[in-house]
Amino acid sequence: MTQSRDYDPGPRIAHAGSISIGTPNLERSLWFFRDLLxxxxxxxxxxxxxxxxxxxLAHHSLVLTQQAESKINGYSFRxxxxxDVELFHQQLTAAEIESIELPAGHETGRGTAIRFLVxxxxxxxxxxxxxDKPVAPADLRSKxxxxxSRRRGFGVRRLDHLNVQCSPSTVNGAEQWLQDALGFKRREFAMIPQFPETLMASWLSVTPQVHDIAIGVNGEEKNGAFHHVAFNIENYHDILRAADEIRDLDIDYGHGPGKHGIGQAMYLYIHDPGSGARIELYSGGYHIFDPDWQAIEWKIPELQYGQTWYGEALDVGPGGAFLSTTPSAGLK
Structure with a gap:
């Protein structure tokens, strides 16, 4: 059977585009992301x-804004x-979800956008x-x-994924909305062992990655909570080099290095010293090409391997440091 040339799949997300972080110390954040990463x-x-x-090649994947409070100002997707921008706007309006239009140039280098709360x-x-896709200055340009540009510092290649949290009472609905309204596909997931009807976390993507975004439950019942943003670097060796060098620097080391069972990438969690936001350096992982992929559920006892396959175990117990989050801004 041939597909009609008039077939229209509707509006779709291409990939995670950028994150906007508010920082009380812009110069310190710039040192971290520019000079170190x-x-x-x-x-x-x-x-x-x-x-x-x-x-x-796109204009940016990270926006840093000098402001009084550490806060995530926005999560952007191309x-x-x-x-598709207008088509998504129409769908949100039909569903009675408030959205606002951001004019071209609201973020430098970016065209018209819409903003809404999930x-x-x-x-x-x-x-x-x-x-925009600007050319780097001659002194930074790669052959x-x-x-x-040329590879520098710890060698951040690109934004990899976002990780967010919300309350136990809303996490199931929010994760389902990401699937139904934005087209994300659930790749791997885990339910709370003591409350097996409630998601603990779900890893979703629109690309062959295991996740472009992960959404999980927040133990303090906070909505709009940000856990981390991951930046992709090329090799496991780069993770180990970063872990070694960061020990000599006055920044929060975080967790790792280690390898996740979920997604199967090597990780190192550190914190931007300007904003305090958690940053994951992420390398490796597997890709999904099967159109009929069935989401993998992680249960006890294997769940411990999902969090950490090898390396330093993540501190995910009650009150654990790995569970701290940063708040997000509102609609306007």
Whole structure:
């Protein structure tokens, strides 16, 4: 059977595009992301800096804003087609979900976007299509045309995924909405052992990655909670080098290095000293190409291997340091 040329799958998300972090100490955050992690500052003015990894051709994947409170100002996703921004806006309006239009240039280098709060989780999502692809300055440019700049610092290649949390009473509905309304596919998941009807965490993607976003339960029943953003680096060796060098620096070391069973990537969690936001350096992992992929459920006793396959175990017990989060901004 041939597919009609008129077939339209509807609006779709292409990938996780950027995260916007509010920091009380912009210069300290810039040192961390630019000088230590090796990201390129594409633009900076009026207390706002835009950065990208060395394999990102788009204008930015990270926005840093000088402000009084550490807060995640927005989570942005690029859509597949220019018209998908308006089509998603129409769907949100039909579902009586408030959204606001952000004009072109609201973020430097980015076109028109829409902003809304995810029902249930209350995270501020932004959807856009148009974004500039500037050429790096000559002194940073790589000879590889697939790289936006030379590899520097710890070698952040690109934004990999986002990890957010919300309350036990809303996590199931929020995760289902991400699937139904935005087209994310559940790849791996775990239920709370003591409350098997409630999600502990779900890893979802629209790309072949295991997750472009993960959503989990917040033990303090907070909505709009941010756990971490992961930046992809090339090799396991780079993770070990970062762990070794960070020990000599005055920043919060976090957890790791180790390897997750879920997603099967090597990790190192550290904290931006300007904002306190948790950052994961992430390398490896597997990709999903099966169109009929069945989500993998992690249960006790195997769940311990999902969190940490080898390396330092994550401190996920009651009151554990690994469970601390950063708040997110509201709709406006």
């Amino acid at each position: 090796g990201m390129e500052v594409v633009s900076q003015a009026d207390g706002v800096a835009y950065l990208r990894g060395y394999q990102e 859509v597949q087609r220019p018209e 029902p249930g989780s209350e995270h501020p999502f932004e959807l856009y299509y148009d974004i 590889l045309p697939s790289n936006s």
